Amino acid sequence: MPQFEISDLITVTDPRSLRRAPVRRDDVLRTLAEAGNRRAARIVGTLPVDGDGVLDPAAVDRLLIGVHTELQRLSEEMRIGERVLHLLGPLLEAIRETAEPGARLRLVDIGCGLGYLVRRLAATRALGPGVELIGVDLDAALAGEAARLAQAEGLDCRFVHANAFDLPEAATVYVSTGVLHHFRGPALAEFLQAQAASSAVAFCHFDIAATPITPLGAWVFHRARMRHPLGRHDGVASARRAHSDETLLHAADIPGIRPLVYEPRGLANPFCTTLRPLLGIRPHLEEPFRRAMGRASRRLVGPERFAA
Structure with missing residues (x-):
């Protein structure tokens, strides 16, 4: 099973444009579930999201x-x-x-x-x-x-x-x-x-x-x-x-x-x-x-x- 660090998944920046991409919490949870990492999924599940299920960038930054x-x-x-x-x-x-x-x-x-x-x-x-x-x-x-x-x-x-x-x-x-x-x-x-x-x-x-x-x-x-x-x-x-x-x-x-x-x-x-x-x-x-x-x-x- 691949090893993922949560910090690599909850914030994504394009290395050329330096634009930050929105990250959907469900997408991160799916990646962690496929890797069999339930502990990481529980941690990500506590992070706040907006109405569209996108992780709150300000909360992620803090x-x-x-x-x-x-x-x-x-x-x-x-x-x-x-x-x-x-x-x-x-x-x-x-x-x-x-x-x-x-x-x-x-x-x-x-x-x-x-x-x-x-x-x-x-x-x-x-x-x-x-x-x-x-x-x-x-x-x-x-x-x-x-x-x-x-x-x-x-x-x-x-x-x-x-x-x-x-x-x-x-x-x-x-x-x-x-x-x-x-x-x-x-x-x-x-x-x-x-x-x-x-x-x-x-x-x-x-x-x-x-x-x-x-x-x-x-x-x-x-x-x-x-x-x-x-x-x-x-x-x-x-x-x-x-x-x-x-x-x-x-x-x-x-x-x-x-x-x-x-x-x-x-x-x-x-x-x-x-x-x-x-x-x-x-x-x-x-x-x-x-x-x-x-x-x-x-x-x-x-x-x-x-x-x-």
Whole structure:
């Protein structure tokens, strides 16, 4: 049976026009019933609709902002900002080493949600000077709330309701947290190929690590930390949809890109590993990046590790 996240079903935005489509609650319930997910159907059945049975967009927005606020607290507890910086710091060092002197770098966070990562990087200024920080999300409510929070916090970053690949400015590095598992089948490779076809020199995507205990760990953690049933459900569904290291490296094995996974299964303690990064870098960056990583570079492996 396919695994669905409720949040993917109750709001739909066209990635080109950015128009939000009306979503009928009965259509969502039918999809969940066909998947045999009665628990998710019960949650969706409580959401308000108008006279035509269309989910109330304002109520859906409030719900998703509330769930993402709880997700931000989880990110803080799991020290996501520090984990991302552990790779982004050396990666930016390698890019600066090979770029024109004084070149301005642009980091674009795809599917930024409430912008926790971008706001943390802006608040700590951990990436140094000359780095423009942009968060992008197809959900207008989430991007708008991220922008409001950044303004309230006086941060030098910005958030845009847009398709990350349609921005007028070219990205230097694409990043994301908790996004890759949303892309299924050929869509995963297409997502990564779009970045390879751009002028970006690297991408760094952190997503749920696929280990035997991941679903159980997600259930325990989300039961303890998430209050809304939707957040609890989607947290476990996300864990069940996590891609294996082999799948990620295969999808990222694109001409002009050197794919790498950091701390692959077998080199990491499954009880401590929650997110695992997939990197794609231009080949000329691999040597300076490994040098900047130091001893930790031994934890970077490519698809040759899984070759038959």
